[in-house]
Every structure is written in structure tokens, then in C-alpha cells.
Amino acid sequence: MTNLAIAANGLRKSYGDKVVLDGVDLAVPDGTIFALLGPNGAGKTTAVKILSTLISPGPGSGEIRVGGHDLAADPQAVRAEIGVTGQFSAVDGLITGEENMLLMADLHHLSKPEGRRTAADLLRRFDLVEAASKPASTYSGGMRRRLDIAMTLVGSPRIIFLDEPTTGLDPRSRHGMWQIIRELVTGGVTVFLTTQYLEEADELADRIAVLDDGKIAAEGTAAELKRLIPGGHVLLRFTDPVAYQAAALALPDAGGDDSSLALQLSSGGSQRELRTVLDRLDRAGVEADELTVHTPDLDDVFFALTSRPLENVR
Amino acid sequence: MSTLALSARDSSTMLRRNLLHARRYPSLTLNLLLTPIMLLLLFVYIFGDALSAGITGGAPDRAAYIAYLVPGLLLMTVGSTVIGTAVSVSNDMTEGIIARFRTMAIHRGSVLVGHVVGSVLQSILSVVLVSAVAVAIGFRSTGATPLDWAAAFGLLVLFALALTWIAVGMGLVSPNAEAASNNAMPLILLPLLSSAFVPVDAMPGWFQPIASYQPFTPAIETLRGLLLGGEIGHNGWLAVAWCVGLAVLGYFWSTSKFNSDPR
Numbered sequence: 001m002t003n004l005a006i007a008a009n010g011l012r013k014s015y016g017d018k019v020v021l022d023g024v025d026l027a028v029p030d031g032t033i034f035a036l037l038g039p040n041g042a043g044k045t046t047a048v049k050i051l052s053t054l055i056s057p058g059p060g061s062g063e064i065r066v067g068g069h070d071l072a073a074d075p076q077a078v079r080a081e082i083g084v085t086g087q088f089s090a091v092d093g094l095i096t097g098e099e100n101m102l103l104m105a106d107l108h109h110l111s112k113p114e115g116r117r118t119a120a121d122l123l124r125r126f127d128l129v130e131a132a133s134k135p136a137s138t139y140s141g142g143m144r145r146r147l148d149i150a151m152t153l154v155g156s157p158r159i160i161f162l163d164e165p166t167t168g169l170d171p172r173s174r175h176g177m178w179q180i181i182r183e184l185v186t187g188g189v190t191v192f193l194t195t196q197y198l199e200e201a202d203e204l205a206d207r208i209a210v211l212d213d214g215k216i217a218a219e220g221t222a223a224e225l226k227r228l229i230p231g232g233h234v235l236l237r238f239t240d241p242v243a244y245q246a247a248a249l250a251l252p253d254a255g256g257d258d259s260s261l262a263l264q265l266s267s268g269g270s271q272r273e274l275r276t277v278l279d280r281l282d283r284a285g286v287e288a289d290e291l292t293v294h295t296p297d298l299d300d301v302f303f304a305l306t307s308r309p310l311e312n313v314r
Numbered sequence: 315m316s317t318l319a320l321s322a323r324d325s326s327t328m329l330r331r332n333l334l335h336a337r338r339y340p341s342l343t344l345n346l347l348l349t350p351i352m353l354l355l356l357f358v359y360i361f362g363d364a365l366s367a368g369i370t371g372g373a374p375d376r377a378a379y380i381a382y383l384v385p386g387l388l389l390m391t392v393g394s395t396v397i398g399t400a401v402s403v404s405n406d407m408t409e410g411i412i413a414r415f416r417t418m419a420i421h422r423g424s425v426l427v428g429h430v431v432g433s434v435l436q437s438i439l440s441v442v443l444v445s446a447v448a449v450a451i452g453f454r455s456t457g458a459t460p461l462d463w464a465a466a467f468g469l470l471v472l473f474a475l476a477l478t479w480i481a482v483g484m485g486l487v488s489p490n491a492e493a494a495s496n497n498a499m500p501l502i503l504l505p506l507l508s509s510a511f512v513p514v515d516a517m518p519g520w521f522q523p524i525a526s527y528q529p530f531t532p533a534i535e536t537l538r539g540l541l542l543g544g545e546i547g548h549n550g551w552l553a554v555a556w557c558v559g560l561a562v563l564g565y566f567w568s569t570s571k572f573n574s575d576p577r
Contacts, residue, residue: 052417055575079419090410094335106327107420109320151414 005030005159005190006051009062013046013055020046021058022214028207033181033191035205037198042211044194045087048163051192052084067159083157087164089144090151093137097128097147100136104154122150126180142173149180159190166200178203198296210305217305226296228305234277236263237290250284251277269293321421328428335402336436346398347440349502350391351447357383357511358451369516377452384448385537386510389530391444392437392474393501396481399433403485404494413576426568430478437474457543466540469553473533476557477501479564486571505530529556 006028013021020043028034036044049055051066053075064071067081084090091100098119105115123132126146131139136147145165152160162181166174181204184191195201201208202222209219218228236254238244238261247263248256254265267273274293281288336343357365363374370378406412406429415425445453455463481498488494508530514522525531532552539546 054413054416076419079417082417084414084417086410086413090414092331092409092411094338095331099334103327103331106330107324107415107418109323155418 003030003068004028004065005032006034006066006192008051008064010060011047011050011057011064012061013043013050013058019214021050024211024214024216026051026209026216028190028192030190031185031188032206033185033193033204035201035208036192036194036211037196037201037208038194038211039196043214044211045163047211048084048086048161048192048194052082052161053078054084081157082159082161083152083155084161085145085148085152085163085165087167089148091136091139091144091147094135096133097136097139098123098132100147100151101132101154104151108155110154118154122153126150142169142176145169145173145177146180149177153184157189159192160184162191162193164194164196167196174200212305232266232268232296233294234265234267234269234274235290235292235294236265236277236281236288237261238263238286239289243286243288246284246286247281247288250280250286263288267293269295317421321424321427324421324424325427325431328424329431330428332402332428332432333435336432342398342401343395343436343440346394347391347443349394350387350440350444353390354383354387354444354447355451365512369512380448380451380453381456381542382538383511384445384453385541386505386508386530386534387448388441388444388470389473389533389537390502390505390510391440392470392477393505393530395437395440396433396474396477396501397495397498398436399429399478399481400485400488400494400498401491403429403482404488405491407486407576408490416576422573423569426482426572429482430475433478433481434471434474437478438471441470441474455541458541462540462543466537469533469537469540469557472554472557472561473529476529476560476564479561479568481564483564483567483571486568504528505534509534529553529560532556 004027006026008024008026011021011024011026012019024043024047026034026036026047036047038044046055050057050061051064051071053066053071057064057071066078069077069081071078091097092103095103101119101123102115105118108115110118123129126149128143128147128150131143136144139147149162149165165181166177169177178200181191181193191204193201193204205222207219207221208225210217210225218225220228236247238247241261244256244258244261244263248254251263251265254263256263265277267277358376358380362376362379366376366379366382367374369382406425412425416422458466481501484497485494488497508525508528510530514525514531517525532549533556535549536546536553538544539549
């Protein structure tokens with residue numbers, strides 16, 4: 001087994017009566033991307049705050065090691081290994097992007113020329129050269145997030161925490177951010193990522209843990225998690241009741257809804273499965289007015305894992 | 315590098331950051347500077363005659379009242395400046411950057427030390443500006459030796475340090491800038507209840523203890539003695555004791571607040 005960048009046993013935290021984390025175990029191998037997936041209020045941010053030494057773990061938590069150091073005994077050693085980009089951007093809005101970068105260089109005790117070089121390199125890499133001399137408060141959401149990550153990278157951390165790095169970003173910025181995250185791990189960095197989007201975890205993560213109500217509901221690779229989910233289906237809609245009846249006969253394993261003239265058929269959505277459905281319809285000589293393929297999403301994961309609907313994601 | 319050198323380096327980085335804020339957004343500092351200057355002009359040119367006549371019981375003497383008033387207003391300037399400290403600390407704590415600092419391997423106290431040193435420097439600058447106005451309208455430090463001036467400067471710095479640590483604590487417990495400004499209000503109201511504008515003897519008997527037993531009055535009396543060559547007596551020790559006490563209290567209050575988990 002490879003070394004673990006993050007190893008947490010029985011992570012607990014509550015605020016008053018409200019239990020936020022109720023015994024969460026995490027194990028993240030070195031040099032991998034780990035995604036903590038869950039809806040708002042599941043405890044993702046609290047987990048990141050504890051692992052990044054921002055808040056202390058609740059009583060009853062087990063041993064937590066980050067970068068090989070005991071979080072409780074030696075938080076400064078943990079801090080020297082990590083970089084954190086929080087959900088709310090951790091940039092100083094009153095000073096310019098470049099000043100933010102140089103501030104980080106100073107706090108990492110880089111020499112003046114080294115600090116300038118690192119800042120300039122990162123500003124170029126994150127496409128912030130033009131904006132470098134403007135106050136960070138004037139940046140767009142995507143730019144702030146890029147500056148935020150650039151600042152995190154100044155100290156060359158071995159482990160990077162990204163708390164919902166793409167929440168609130170437009171699709172283009174989101175894909176840009178994914179690219180950035182992929183590039184991070186090529187340098188051997190470990191990334192601990194939280195997200196509300198299965199798609200994002202699927203795109204990026206080696207392993208995914210689904211956090212629900214302070215507990216890990218499931219953990220595995222994206223493929224393993226998807227196998228847990230029976231959610232994929234094909235939906236056929238008809239306007240003509242006769243066609244609907246004919247299709248229902250042609251597809252005996254489909255569930256029908258007579259009032260809305262809709263047929264639902266579980267399917268992974270592969271080309272072969274779709275062709276089978278279409279061939280059967282053709283042979284019966286019926287044509288659906290509308291055909292939609294529904295692929296599993298976070299909602300389905302949660303239906304499957306917790307058999308209750310999500311309130312916040314829809 | 316040793317721990318001390320590292321903490322000094324981080325603190326000076328944080329100080330640079332705070333001075334950059336103050337330089338780039340000077341409006342808060344300048345607004346707070348207006349209060350003591352306006353009070354100075356108001357009390358000298360509008361109330362000066364009546365107050366000086368009332369205090370001495372003789373003919374109005376505006377020059378004498380300027381001399382009486384200025385030491386109190388210099389200390390009030392410090393009180394006014396540190397309201398800005400409370401506001402900027404409170405603002406800072408709501409920024410994500412502070413969360414970033416907390417997760418970095420830097421000297422933990424450097425964030426607060428940067429605020430405190432920056433604020434003391436601002437207080438000194440403000441005191442110099444108010445002094446310049448005072449001299450321009452006729453204030454003269456008569457009979458003071460260079461040693462007296464050095465002691466007066468030292469007292470102002472110590473006083474600024476004490477009030478700043480208290481203001482930092484107020485900023486830390488305030489959820490937003492408005493609350494911080496309100497919480498720090500006593501720091502500018504206390505001088506109004508001190509011997510800054512009229513002597514404690516001239517106040518109603520029931521009020522005299524309130525005016526006497528508070529930090530501003532002994533500090534004002536000491537500064538007055540140093541600048542104008544009057545009797546200081548036990549006020550010197552009292553002023554220093556208040557300053558040290560408030561600074562230590564403010565330091566422990568602020569650091570324990572800052573070291574506890576953020577909400």
C-alpha cells in the first residue's frame with residue numbers, strides 16, 4: 001500500500017446539538033485526487049476545515065494524520081505541507097493580484113527575487129498577467145478563484161484542499177478549473193476536493209466518498225459508485241394512445257404510465273441498449289414522440305444510497 | 315531562522331499589508347482624524363471664552379484654554395484612531411484571507427501584531443497632525459525640556475498600544491464593521507468624561523469619581539504636566555499602570571479570541 005497523504009479516523013464535529021460530522025473515516029493515498037461528494041450542509045466544508053487545521057476536530061474523533069503529521073500534536077507541521085483554497089475565496093480584495101502573490105511569497109519566506117519570479121510565473125500560468133495590477137475585489141468569480149489557487153501554489157504544497165472549487169463558476173471557467181486541477185496532480189500533488197457535482201467528481205477523482213448527513217454513505221471509484229446506482233433509464237412519450245399501447249406491448253419490461261402516455265425503461269444509456277429499444281419499436285411500427293435518456297446523477301446516487309430525496313441540489 | 319526571527323519576519327509582512335491597506339484606503343483614517351480636530355477648533359473658538367472664564371473664575375483667556383485643552387485632545391486622537399483599528403480588524407476577520415493565514419505555517423500572532431503595530435504608527439501620525447493644528451492655532455509647549463518631550467512621546471505610544479490591543483479585541487468579538495464601530499465607541503466617549511475639557515474639580519461632586527477613576531484622566535494630567543511643566547504627582551504612575559494593565563488585558567483577550575475556532 002502506498003503512503004497516505006490524509007488518514008482520518010472517526011472524524012467528529014458538532015455545533016451545539018447539531019451533529020455535522022458523525023464518525024467519518026478518510027484515507028487518501030499520495031498523489032491522487034480524492035473527491036468528497038455531497039449536498040449543501042452534508043459536512044464537506046467542516047471536514048476540509050478540520051483537515052486543514054482551521055478548526056479543531058470534535059471530541060471523540062480518532063487520530064488524524066495529514067502529510068504524515070499528527071494534526072492534534074503538530075498542526076504547524078501539517079500547515080507546512082498543505083495549501084487550502086476555500087469555498088469563499090481567500091484573497092485580499094483590497095490589494096492587487098500581484099500584491100496578493102507577493103504577500104504569499106513573503107509568508108513562505110521566499111527571497112525577494114525568488115518571490116517575484118514565483119509570483120510572475122504563477123500569474124502567467126493562471127492567465128492573470130493583465131489583471132495583476134488591479135485590486136482583487138474587481139476580479140470576476142473565475143479570476144478570483146484562479147488567483148486563489150495561484151496563491152495556494154506559492155508555497156509548493158504537497159497536499160491541496162479545494163473546497164467546491166467550481167461552485168458559482170460559468171461552464172467555461174469550470175472546465176478551465178478542471179484542467180488546472182488535473183495539472184496539479186501530474187506534479188505529484190495530492191488533491192482533496194469537495195463538490196456537489198457527480199460529474200465533477202467523475203471527471204477528476206481517483207476515488208470518491210459520498211458524504212451524507214455527516215456520514216460516509218459510500219466510497220469507491222467513479223465506476224464502482226455508478227454500479228451502485230440503478231438510476232439510468234430511457235423515457236418514451238407518446239401523444240397517440242394507440243401508439244402508446246403498441247409500444248407497451250413491444251416493450252414488456254417497461255413501466256408504463258397510462259395517464260401521461262409515458263414508458264420508462266431502465267437502461268445504462270449505451271448505444272447497444274438504445275438500439276435494442278429502437279429496433280423493437282420499429283418492428284412494432286410505432287414511433288415515440290419524444291425519447292430521452294436519463295443518466296445517473298447525484299440525485300440518483302442519493303436516492304440509491306440513502307433512499308431519500310435531496311432538498312438542496314435540485 | 316529562529317522562532318523569534320520568523321515571528322518578526324511574519325509580523326513585518328503583516329504590518330506591510332496593513333499599511334498598504336491604510337495607504338490605499340485612507341478615508342477611514344482621515345474621517346476619524348476629523349473628530350479631534352473639529353473638537354479642538356470648536357472648543358477653542360466657540361466655547362473657549364466661556365470655558366476659560368468658568369474654569370479660572372476670571373476674565374476669558376483663550377490662550378490659556380488652548381494650553382489646557384491640547385493634551386486631552388492628543389489622547390482623544392488616539393482613542394479616535396483605534397476605532398478605525400476595531401473596524402478594520404472586524405472587516406479583516408470576515409475576509410477569507412484570514413482563514414488562509416490560519417492554515418499557513420506562519421507565526422500565528424503575526425496577524426494581530428501587524429494590526430497593532432500598524433495602528434500604533436497611525437495613531438502617532440494622527441497625533442502629529444493634530445499637534446500641528448494645535449501649534450498653528452497658538453499652542454506652545456512652555457517650560458518643557460527635551461526629556462519631557464521624549465517622555466510625552468513615550469506616554470502617547472504606550473497609551474496608543476494599550477487602546478489598540480483593546481480595540482483589536484473589540485474588533486475580534488464584533489460580527490461586522492458597524493458593530494465594531496459601536497463597540498469601540500467608549501474609546502472616544504471616555505475623554506469627554508475626563509479632565510480633557512474641564513478640570514475634575516469643576517464637575518459635580520457625584521460625577522468626580524467617574525472622571526477620576528478612568529484611564530484618560532491620569533494620562534491627560536501626566537501629558538499636561540510634561541508639556542506645560544505642571545505638577546504630575548501620582549498621575550504618572552497611575553497612567554503607566556492603566557496603560558500596561560489595558561495592554562496586557564487586551565493582548566490576552568485578543569489572542570485567546572483569535573486562537574479559538576472561527577465560526
